[in-house]
Amino acid sequence: MTFTTPEIAWAPLAPLMIVLGAAAAAILVESFVRAPERRRAVQLLLSLVALLAAAGTAVVQWATLDGAGTVVLADMVTVDRQALAWQVLILVFGVLGTLLFASRTRAGEEAFTPLGSVAPGSTEETLARRKGFQVTEVFPLALFAVGGMMLFTAVTDLIFLFVALEVFSLPLYILVALARRRRFLSHEGALKYFLLGAFSSAILLFGAAFLYGATGTTAYAGISAGIATAAGVDPLILAGAVMVIVGLLFKIGAVPFHSWTPDAYQGAPTPVTAFMGAATKAAATAALLRVVYEAFYGLEWELSWLIWIVAIASMLLGTVVALVQTDLKRMLAYSSVAHAGFILVAFAGFPDGALSALPFYLASYGLATMGAFAVISQVREKAEDGAVLGEATRLGQWAGLGRRSPLLAGAMALFLLSFAGIPLTAGFIGKFVAFAAAVSEGAWPLVLIAVIASAAAAFFYVRLIVLMFLTDVPEGQEDAVEIEFSPYARIVVLVTAALVILLGIVPGPVLSAFENAGVLLLGAAG
Amino acid sequence: MDPINFVILASILFAIGAAAVLLRRNAIIAFMGVELMLNAANLALVAFSRMHGEIDGQIMAFFVLVVAAAEVVVGLAIIIAVFRARQTISLDEPAELKG
Amino acid sequence: MVNPVLFWIIAAITVIPAFSLLFARKAVHVAMSIVLVMVGLAAAYITLGAPFLGMVQIVVYTGAVMMLFLFVLMLVGVDQREDLKETIKGQRWIGLFTAAGLGAFLVSVVGRVTVAVSDTPVQGDPDVVAVLLFEKYVLVIEVLGFLLITAAVGALVLTHTPRLKPRRTQLEVQRDRVLAGADPVNKPMPGVYARHNALDVPALDPEGQPIDHSVSRVLKIRNQTQEGVEFRAALEDPSRKEGDR
Numbered sequence: 001m002t003f004t005t006p007e008i009a010w011a012p013l014a015p016l017m018i019v020l021g022a023a024a025a026a027i028l029v030e031s032f033v034r035a036p037e038r039r040r041a042v043q044l045l046l047s048l049v050a051l052l053a054a055a056g057t058a059v060v061q062w063a064t065l066d067g068a069g070t071v072v073l074a075d076m077v078t079v080d081r082q083a084l085a086w087q088v089l090i091l092v093f094g095v096l097g098t099l100l101f102a103s104r105t106r107a108g109e110e111a112f113t114p115l116g117s118v119a120p121g122s123t124e125e126t127l128a129r130r131k132g133f134q135v136t137e138v139f140p141l142a143l144f145a146v147g148g149m150m151l152f153t154a155v156t157d158l159i160f161l162f163v164a165l166e167v168f169s170l171p172l173y174i175l176v177a178l179a180r181r182r183r184f185l186s187h188e189g190a191l192k193y194f195l196l197g198a199f200s201s202a203i204l205l206f207g208a209a210f211l212y213g214a215t216g217t218t219a220y221a222g223i224s225a226g227i228a229t230a231a232g233v234d235p236l237i238l239a240g241a242v243m244v245i246v247g248l249l250f251k252i253g254a255v256p257f258h259s260w261t262p263d264a265y266q267g268a269p270t271p272v273t274a275f276m277g278a279a280t281k282a283a284a285t286a287a288l289l290r291v292v293y294e295a296f297y298g299l300e301w302e303l304s305w306l307i308w309i310v311a312i313a314s315m316l317l318g319t320v321v322a323l324v325q326t327d328l329k330r331m332l333a334y335s336s337v338a339h340a341g342f343i344l345v346a347f348a349g350f351p352d353g354a355l356s357a358l359p360f361y362l363a364s365y366g367l368a369t370m371g372a373f374a375v376i377s378q379v380r381e382k383a384e385d386g387a388v389l390g391e392a393t394r395l396g397q398w399a400g401l402g403r404r405s406p407l408l409a410g411a412m413a414l415f416l417l418s419f420a421g422i423p424l425t426a427g428f429i430g431k432f433v434a435f436a437a438a439v440s441e442g443a444w445p446l447v448l449i450a451v452i453a454s455a456a457a458a459f460f461y462v463r464l465i466v467l468m469f470l471t472d473v474p475e476g477q478e479d480a481v482e483i484e485f486s487p488y489a490r491i492v493v494l495v496t497a498a499l500v501i502l503l504g505i506v507p508g509p510v511l512s513a514f515e516n517a518g519v520l521l522l523g524a525a526g
Numbered sequence: 527m528d529p530i531n532f533v534i535l536a537s538i539l540f541a542i543g544a545a546a547v548l549l550r551r552n553a554i555i556a557f558m559g560v561e562l563m564l565n566a567a568n569l570a571l572v573a574f575s576r577m578h579g580e581i582d583g584q585i586m587a588f589f590v591l592v593v594a595a596a597e598v599v600v601g602l603a604i605i606i607a608v609f610r611a612r613q614t615i616s617l618d619e620p621a622e623l624k625g
Numbered sequence: 626m627v628n629p630v631l632f633w634i635i636a637a638i639t640v641i642p643a644f645s646l647l648f649a650r651k652a653v654h655v656a657m658s659i660v661l662v663m664v665g666l667a668a669a670y671i672t673l674g675a676p677f678l679g680m681v682q683i684v685v686y687t688g689a690v691m692m693l694f695l696f697v698l699m700l701v702g703v704d705q706r707e708d709l710k711e712t713i714k715g716q717r718w719i720g721l722f723t724a725a726g727l728g729a730f731l732v733s734v735v736g737r738v739t740v741a742v743s744d745t746p747v748q749g750d751p752d753v754v755a756v757l758l759f760e761k762y763v764l765v766i767e768v769l770g771f772l773l774i775t776a777a778v779g780a781l782v783l784t785h786t787p788r789l790k791p792r793r794t795q796l797e798v799q800r801d802r803v804l805a806g807a808d809p810v811n812k813p814m815p816g817v818y819a820r821h822n823a824l825d826v827p828a829l830d831p832e833g834q835p836i837d838h839s840v841s842r843v844l845k846i847r848n849q850t851q852e853g854v855e856f857r858a859a860l861e862d863p864s865r866k867e868g869d870r
Contacts, residue, residue: 006760020771027778073764117786119611127789137782144775151768159586160765166593167772170600174779177604187608194604195556198597199547202563205590206540209567212583213533213574213740235734527629529742532669533735535636539643539662541728546646548720554652554698558659561690562643565666568682576673579743584675585757591685592769596776598690602697603783609701 012061012070012079015054015087016150019094022050023143036134040102043139047098050143054150055091058084068519075219078156085359085517086153086286089366090279094146096370096492097275101138103377103486105388111269111377112138112178120183135178141171142275149283156294158208158218158244161287162201165251168283169197172276176268181390189267196250196260204247210240211295220294227298241296242306248291251284254340255313265333270391273329274373277336278366285343285362289355292347293520300350307347308446314341315453323460328376328393331460332369335419338457339365345450346434349441356518357433360511364418364426364503371496372415374489375408382482392481398464400473405483409468411497416465418500420458426503433511532573540566553605557598564594627672635672639665656694663687675749813839826851833860 010017026046033039062084069080104110112135113120115128148168155161173194179186212218214233215226227237250257265273296303318338325331343361346354379401381389392398402409418427431454435447503510539562546559568587575583642658642665649655663686670679747753758766803809813828813836825844827835835856844850 003756004760006763008764023771024774027774030778073761076761076764115786116607116782117610117784124786124789131789133787135782137778141775141778141782144771147771159589160768163589163593163765163768163772166597167768167775170596170772170775170779173600173604174775174782177607177783183611187604187611190604191553191608194601195547195553195560198557198560198601199544199563202540202543202560202567205564205567206570208586209536209570209574209583210734212571212586213577214738216578216580217582218586233738233740236738236740239731239734527627527632529627529673530735530738530740531627531632532673534732535639535669537731537735538640538728541724541731542640542643542646544727545721545724548724549647549717552652554694554701555646555655558655558694559646562646562659562662565663565686569666569669572670572673572675572678574740575675575749576746577740577742579745579747581675581747581749581753581757582761584670584678584749585754585762587670587675587678588681588754588758589762589765589769591681593772595685595690596772598693599776600779602693603780606697606700607783 006073009070009072012072013077014061015058015091016147016154018050018054018057019091019143019150020147022046023140023147026140026143027137030137030140036132036136039136040134043136044098044102047139047143048095051091051094051098051146055088055095058088058091062088072154075217075221076157076160077151077154079154080520081517082286082290082355082359082520083154085514086282087150089282089359089363090146090149090153093275093279093282093366093370094142096374096496097271097279098139098142099488099492100271100274100370100374100377101142103271103374103488103492105380105484105486107388109180109388110134111180111271113180113183116178138175138178141175144168145171145175145275146279149279152283153286153290155287156220156290158204158211158220158223158291158295161291162205162208165201165204165247165287168280169201169251172272172280173197175272176264176276178272179267179269182267185263185267186269187267189264193260193264196257200247200250200257203243203250207240207243207245207247210236210243214240220291223295224297227296238299238302241299241303244291245288245296245303245306248284248288249310249340252281252288252340252343253337254310254344255317255337256310258314258318258337258340261337262330262333265336266327266329266393270329270373270377274370274377277332277369277373281336281340281343282362282366285358288347289358290520292350293355297350304349307344308443311341311344311348311446312449314338314344315450316341319453319457322457326395328395328398328464329373329391331395331464332372335457335460336369338453339419341453342431342434342450345443345446346437348438348443348446351437351441352518353433353437353440355520356511356514356516357430357437359514359517360503360507361430361434363510364430364500367496367499367503368415368418368425368427371411371493371500372419374492374496375412375415377489378405378408378484378486378493380482380484382480388482388484395464395467396474397477397481399467399471399477401467401481402469403473404481408483408493411493413465413468414497414500416461418504420461421454422458424501424504426500426507429504429507429511529573529576533570536566536570536573539563539569553608557601557605561594561598564590631668631672635665635669638662639669652698653695656691656698659694660687660691663691674746677749677751677754815839815841823851825849827856829856 026043029039029042033042065081069078071078114133115125116135118124118128145168148164151164152168155164173190176193177187177190208218211223214230214236215223217223253261268276315338318334318341322331322334325334343358346357376391379392381392383389418425421427421431435450438447543559543562543566547556550556568590571583571587575581639662642661645655645658663682667679667682670682815824815828816826824841827837828839830836833856840850
């Protein structure tokens with residue numbers, strides 16, 4: 001056989017190459033910059049520069065893109081407006097997440113353990129802390145995750161989808177295990193997240209194998225053509241499609257594939273929870289959109305029962321279980337399950353509107369999630385002797401937060417209202433466009449359930465707001481909570497709060513931008 | 527004999543692997559179940575590749591091999607970290623609340 | 626087409642050991658069974674026209690991945706017992722039914738379809754594989770490089786412990802031991818070479834007294850020592866003279 005050089009359009013991959021290249025360079029920084037403090041500064045700077053440069057490049061490409069998009073490598077990767085929109089969104093989450101990763105308490109403690117390999121509470125750990133060790137590998141790992149997610153939104157081949165899924169999942173599994181405090185919970189969360197993540201990717205892969213068997217290709221375009229023409233292999237196609245979608249639903253965190261969510265959210269270091277909660281959901285939704293619209297569009301009728309059942313189960317279970325949670329991070333985890341249901345509502349009937357509605361929905365949801373976890377990272381427990389401990393995540397500890405820190409409590413209230421979908425916040429517009437898309441395809445019973453679930457969910461969001469503003473600090477608890485001050489985390493809180501209000505009041509420009517994004521480069525067979 | 531039989535074999539192995547993940551409490555055994563699932567997918571890919579008379583499926587199996595190896599490294603690293611901290615790898619040990 | 630006998634042999638050496646995942650108590654037994662499954666799969670690949678992949682399967686899976694599993698099992702202790710009691714009641718049955726249902730579903734799906742079998746099979750030899758790998762799938766290869774970096778870094782972050790204390794030289798170790806009261810030289814060897822060249826008999830000092838710490842501590846704990854009874858008796862017996870010995 002002779003080798004012909006493949007035709008690759010490298011230019012549209014520039015943002016991706018910047019991020020992954022910076023991640024590889026950051027690994028080299030690890031070995032050449034020895035002093036932890038300097039290494040940390042270099043890593044932070046490198047990450048931020050790379051992410052901002054990539055975001056800038058992506059925006060320039062958006063502005064100069066003519067036509068629907070570019071096929072980078074036939075049947076493998078396509079960069080169109082939809083992919084660019086998601087990539088910019090993920091990069092924004094990446095920048096905010098990196099800032100949170102770098103935030104520290106007044107006493108100079110970051111959210112990560114000083115040394116990942118030692119047992120919690122051991123003398124080695126104390127020694128490592130005293131020597132000023134830091135796990136600065138978290139920055140390159142986050143970059144790898146961002147790179148994998150960006151790729152995830154642009155691939156048009158199931159095997160490449162599987163590879164990209166692993167590229168962004170592996171760093172996340174590691175990051176979850178690195179919490180500074182409550183390491184046991186952190187380890188447990190990482191183990192569960194890892195096992196269920198690997199399980200789900202195996203399901204996705206088996207689905208891909210079935211589709212390959214039925215259609216002779218794993219490229220989306222080929223599968224779509226195969227669905228239209230193939231004879232005698234319908235069961236294989238349908239089973240394969242369902243398994244691929246189930247694999248992606250695991251990552252979105254929809255019922256009944258949600259069981260990793262609460263443990264991973266609670267156990268992970270709060271900055272990782274924020275990044276993971278916002279960015280993973282966005283990337284998985286983007287991939288689901290692309291695979292459903294480019295490959296499985298012809299199976300709309302066959303797949304609708306899956307979408308309906310999972311959406312309803314997610315909304316109901318997420319809302320009901322969140323009502324009884326006493327831990328704030330777990331409550332937000334179950335609320336994220338409910339939001340996974342709302343995301344799936346927009347898929348009902350495969351409306352065209354979902355392509356522009358879901359980027360906006362995930363933008364509003366992700367920003368509020370990042371903001372909420374940034375606030376959580378600032379509210380700390382305090383020991384008897386005045387030492388500042390981990391995050392105060394028990395609901396009771398948030399009583400009277402409005403007195404302690406009106407700014408943080410106000411921002412948190414804003415994020416919660418956005419989750420609940422109250423008008424004048426981004427969440428309202430997000431839910432509105434998502435549900436409108438579903439109604440356009442006549443899925444109004446589903447939308448009705450979604451609206452009822454939203455109303456019920458508003459109850460526990462409002463309960464926390466009441467707790468923060470209208471309840472007094474319990475007797476004897478005045479000194480049990482400390483408000484931390486980390487400039488980076490405060491920046492994240494302010495930026496996300498501003499964006500949530502901005503998107504809620506003047507959503508027009510962003511909406512119309514995403515309107516343009518609602519065009520997939522279809523039939524990209526080459 | 528039709529190569530589709532190998533796909534049936536792959537389906538059975540996949541189900542056994544999934545059962546191991548769902549049933550076993552030992553993290554290492556559950557993880558080996560995941561490995562079996564990935565290998566079952568590989569077998570299906572190779573069998574379909576043979577049926578289509580091309581080698582794309584084999585190439586995909588190579589990729590899966592690489593991904594699985596990387597996954598094993600990370601997974602076992604997490605399992606060792608858990609073991610160092612708790613001296614057990616059961617998935618159900620009650621978690622401590624303070625660390 | 627595939628030889629039916631070969632198929633049934635492969636089916637037997639993959640499915641039967643795979644059931645150890647569900648029923649074997651010890652993780653080591655499971656790992657060894659899975660090694661057999663992997664070899665069976667390699668045989669299947671070679672049968673299906675993928676000789677190179679079959680070899681790689683043996684090298685990577687039985688040679689590297691499963692050995693890594695065995696190393697970790699040795700590290701965490703092969704005797705790790707699995708707690709088989711259920712945390713959620715009925716969970717085991719739900720899991721079993723789900724998996725059995727999944728298996729039955731997949732088998733019935735595959736059983737109902739007919740996929741045309743090509744008459745011109747392509748052998749997946751290295752030269753054919755290489756060309757396709759670097760033509761159509763070149764981007765996947767490049768991205769996999771990043772995956773491997775992530776795996777290496779991740780494993781180091783979670784398991785590598787740098788030196789936290791300065792290294793102690795042999796001189797320092799020895800000085801600390803002597804200061805703590807240890808023998809500056811070796812302990813005396815056990816046994817009276819003229820009569821009892823045995824581990825369980827204490828050595829005698831120049832005065833004929835048994836030296837207790839010349840006998841291994843383990844033997845004493847097991848009560849398997851001679852305690853030097855006859856030497857003590859000889860020392861204390863006034864009837865025996867110096868010259869007798």
